[in-house]
Amino acid sequence: MIDPDVLSLPFDEYLARVAALTDDLLIPSEEEMVRTGEVPPRVMDALAANGLFAVSIPREYGGLGWSMSRQTALTMEFTRASCVYRSRFSTVIGLCSQGILDHGTERQRRELLPRMAAGELVTAFALTEPEAGSDAGALETTAAPAGGGWVLNGRKRYITNAHWADLLVVFARSDPGSSGTDGVSAFLVERTAPGVTTRVPELMNGHAEGPVAEIDLAGVAVGGDALVGDEPGRGFAMALRGINHARLHVAATCIGQATRMLEETARHVNGRHQFGAALGELGAVQAELGRCFSELEAGRALTLEAARAFDGGEVPRHRIAAAKLYCSEMASRVGDRCVQLLGGAGIVGPHPVPRMWRDVRALRIYEGSSPIHERNLGRAVTRRVARDGVLPDTYRATRPNAAL
Numbered sequence: 001m002i003d004p005d006v007l008s009l010p011f012d013e014y015l016a017r018v019a020a021l022t023d024d025l026l027i028p029s030e031e032e033m034v035r036t037g038e039v040p041p042r043v044m045d046a047l048a049a050n051g052l053f054a055v056s057i058p059r060e061y062g063g064l065g066w067s068m069s070r071q072t073a074l075t076m077e078f079t080r081a082s083c084v085y086r087s088r089f090s091t092v093i094g095l096c097s098q099g100i101l102d103h104g105t106e107r108q109r110r111e112l113l114p115r116m117a118a119g120e121l122v123t124a125f126a127l128t129e130p131e132a133g134s135d136a137g138a139l140e141t142t143a144a145p146a147g148g149g150w151v152l153n154g155r156k157r158y159i160t161n162a163h164w165a166d167l168l169v170v171f172a173r174s175d176p177g178s179s180g181t182d183g184v185s186a187f188l189v190e191r192t193a194p195g196v197t198t199r200v201p202e203l204m205n206g207h208a209e210g211p212v213a214e215i216d217l218a219g220v221a222v223g224g225d226a227l228v229g230d231e232p233g234r235g236f237a238m239a240l241r242g243i244n245h246a247r248l249h250v251a252a253t254c255i256g257q258a259t260r261m262l263e264e265t266a267r268h269v270n271g272r273h274q275f276g277a278a279l280g281e282l283g284a285v286q287a288e289l290g291r292c293f294s295e296l297e298a299g300r301a302l303t304l305e306a307a308r309a310f311d312g313g314e315v316p317r318h319r320i321a322a323a324k325l326y327c328s329e330m331a332s333r334v335g336d337r338c339v340q341l342l343g344g345a346g347i348v349g350p351h352p353v354p355r356m357w358r359d360v361r362a363l364r365i366y367e368g369s370s371p372i373h374e375r376n377l378g379r380a381v382t383r384r385v386a387r388d389g390v391l392p393d394t395y396r397a398t399r400p401n402a403a404l
């Protein structure tokens with residue numbers, strides 16, 4: 001449940017509260033999380049009480065309703081701590097709630113969003129399948145009409161929070177004659193419904209304390225009201241709504257993670273002496289940190305600018321993809337350089353930087369892998385220039401944008 005004080009805070013005070021939560025609880029709890037292999041329950045309670053499940057959900061549905069610019073600023077702050085914390089509520093704030101908000105029925109919004117905002121109803125976003133990863137339109141899970149409801153069959157994998165979610169948002173082919181992104185619908189499926197089985201993998205390389213899960217759906221019967229929205233076939237539009245939102249949050253997560261890795265590494269090189277001086281006094285070390293800092297700042301500016309454009313009214317999906325692509329690559333580069341600067345301490349022992357470096361590696365794979373974003377952005381550039389003579393999402397004097 002959200003602490004009632006949180007609901008009345010102006011944004012600056014809320015941001016300061018989240019920064020304090022990060023420094024006073026999230027970062028100090030990382031060791032316990034690693035030791036126990038899970039986010040401690042008291043930390044989950046604090047995340048809910050501080051409204052972190054609610055940042056994107058409008059006030060009228062019990063959330064905090066912050067603008068995208070504010071959501072990204074907040075994300076950059078709390079992801080100075082392990083990004084595993086974020087993954088525990090990311091599927092609620094970005095992927096699932098935004099699709100339900102734009103594509104659900106009013107009844108679904110009223111029933112689900114307030115409980116999601118309070119952290120009482122955790123949702124997972126089940127799109128990826130064994131044979132449908134980068135090519136998500138190849139999904140094979142089916143939803144067949146039956147007695148006013150639907151019966152779902154299929155298999156999902158790599159689904160964040162699936163093992164402990166209350167509700168799964170399952171994307172399934174509801175039109176058997178369709179292919180690709182057509183004829184797909186989203187369904188609300190209780191995780192404990194008969195026919196649903198979830199399994200966590202034995203090993204995670206990164207995100208170990210917040211593992212993904214596989215989902216088997218064997219003849220799962222749901223009612224007619226399990227369909228998100230009131231007409232089938234709108235599943236991919238809903239998925240993209242959530243994905244575009246989440247991609248910007250991922251870009252902001254990379255900024256938080258790179259900030260922490262750089263600060264921790266600067267502390268290390270300031271305190272570690274070799275050749276009679278602190279490592280941080282060596283020109284080559286300073287140059288490496290300077291490269292990291294400038295790339296971090298470029299990513300921050302790009303992400304905040306994409307968020308500002310988002311708040312301007314139009315979803316700037318190419319700019320969002322560029323931010324997600326650049327920031328996830330940047331965080332990996334920064335992490336790799338930081339591990340180098342830590343020397344053996346980057347490989348041996350419990351230093352947070354190598355753990356974070358492993359965690360950020362996954363951010364180049366989910367929410368669209370880097371090669372897919374490169375390909376899509378290249379395509380958008382050539383097609384848009386051929387059609388209109390300008391780059392996609394570019395502000396031009398002839399095309400005013402409310403965000404300017």
Ligand SMILES: Cc1cc2nc3c(=O)[nH]c(=O)nc-3n(C[C@H](O)[C@H](O)[C@H](O)COP(=O)(O)OP(=O)(O)OC[C@H]3O[C@@H](n4cnc5c(N)ncnc54)[C@H](O)[C@@H]3O)c2cc1C
Binds near residue numbers: 125128135367371375
């Ligand atoms: C930690 C984690 C959390 C996740 N959470 C979720 C979730 O909550 N919900 C969900 O539905 N899914 C989730 N996923 C799945 C994620 O979206 C997929 O892993 C991703 O789409 C890639 O699919 P794949 O793993 O099957 O890789 P593949 O599709 O097999 O691709 C492997 C690699 O091949 C390359 N490649 C593929 N196609 C092309 C192309 N056309 N051009 C150039 N290169 C290409 C890329 O380098 C890609 O990384 C998660 C994954 C991870 C790792």
